[in-house]
Amino acid sequence: MQAWQVHENGEPGEVMRLDEVPEPEAGPAQLKLKVLAANINFPDALLCRGQYQVRPPLPFTPGVEICGRTADGRRVIANPALPHGGFAEYVVVDEATLLPAPPALDDAEAAALHIGYQTGWFGLHRRARLQAGETLLVHAAAGGVGSAAVQLGKAAGATVIGVVGGPDKARTATELGCDLVIDRRSEDIIAKVKEFTGGKGADVVYDPVGGDAYAKSAKCVAFEGRIVVVGFASGAIPSPALNHALVKNYTIMGLHWGLYAQKDPASIGRCHAELTELAAQGAIKPLVSERVALKDAAAAVQRVADGVTTGRVVIIPEGAAR
Template identity: 80%
Template structure:
């Protein structure tokens, strides 16, 4: 079979190689999946760089989530068991984490529903406890993680303000359902948020970016607001001024979805049921901007790393199921 493999750490476009390898053999408690679609995530780039919290042994295959097919023909979504990731014709997954693919979504959409939407759901509902009528500020609103949060926020009855970089991404954010869109390249984010909220600020901030995005969020979070830290796509981990949180009476919350997957898997399964129901009634639908063939995977991971994509880029390996 064919699989993309990383033999040394570095930029995805430089270190990913497409190779012919043996199909991976599942260990006890694992299943082998025929990969129908592999969603590209920012962590795939971090894995290539050796900067992710999990560091699989070299060589490894990136690709943290897939829509796949089991040996008995079931269509499923799963988080891959590294080092045998999803940018391959076959991947491994822990059997206990495999979930049924939603019938309302095609393979690419189903692959993209998993980690990003689970992250958004837990961040907004379990951590921030977003309420109907509240204002939700989403950074990188046209990206893979941000677009999921926009849709989930609208489904929860929130008013959504999206922050993007550039006019093309602004159009995408409006199409996703944002009520207000702020272009970080030309707009003063705190001033624009205060204007859009009558001076109140954002009740909930969803931040997968970190760095300057976090600093600006702290300037426009509402009284008793909640900033949910989801990731650091900017590459800069902020150092919050806790005296500022004290004086303005807001909360800083962390969200590491992987801990729910390992410590409370039943909660993950319940979340998947909720996401499946939302997809069935059309309340959420992953934005797939590109469906690329296997040979384009390295370039796709690099472009996601560079922040030049919108929505989700999904790799379709097109393996022979025999």
């Protein structure tokens, strides 16, 4: 079968190579899946660079999120275990971790549902306890992680402010339903948030960017607000001033979704049931901006790494129906 492999660390477009490899064999309590669609996540780019918290042995196949089909015809969502990721024609996964693909979503949308939307749901609901009527500020609102948070925030009854970079992404954020869109390249985030909220600030901030985005969030978060730290797509990890959190009375909280699979695995299934229902209602629908062939995966991962994409970019192997 064909699979993309990384033989040395570096930029995805330079180090990913499409190889012919043997089809994987399922072990005890595992299932072999035909990959119908593989969603590209920013961590896939970090894996290529050797900058992710997990460093699989070389060579490895990236791809941490797929929609696949079992031998008996079930359509499922899975997180393939590295080093044998999902940018391939077939994968092997632990049967206990499989989740049914929501009928309301096609293969590409289902492949993009799991990590980003679960992260958003746990971050906004379990960690930040977002309430209807509160104001939610989402950084990188037109991206894969941010667009999920925007949809989940709107579904929860929040007023959503989306921060983006550039007019094209601003249009995407508006189409997603943001009540206010701020272009960080040409507008003052702090002033715009305070003006929109009557000086109060944002009740919840969802930050997958870090760096300057975090610094500005701390200056426009509301009294008893909550800043949810999801990641550091900017490459800069901020050092928060805890005295500032003290005098302004706000909370800084981290969200590492992967820990729930270890510490509270039943919560993953409960969250998926909630997301499936929201998808059935039409309240959430992953924004798939590009569907690319397997042969074009390296260039697609590089575009995600460069931050020039909106929504999700999904790989569709040849022969996959949707």
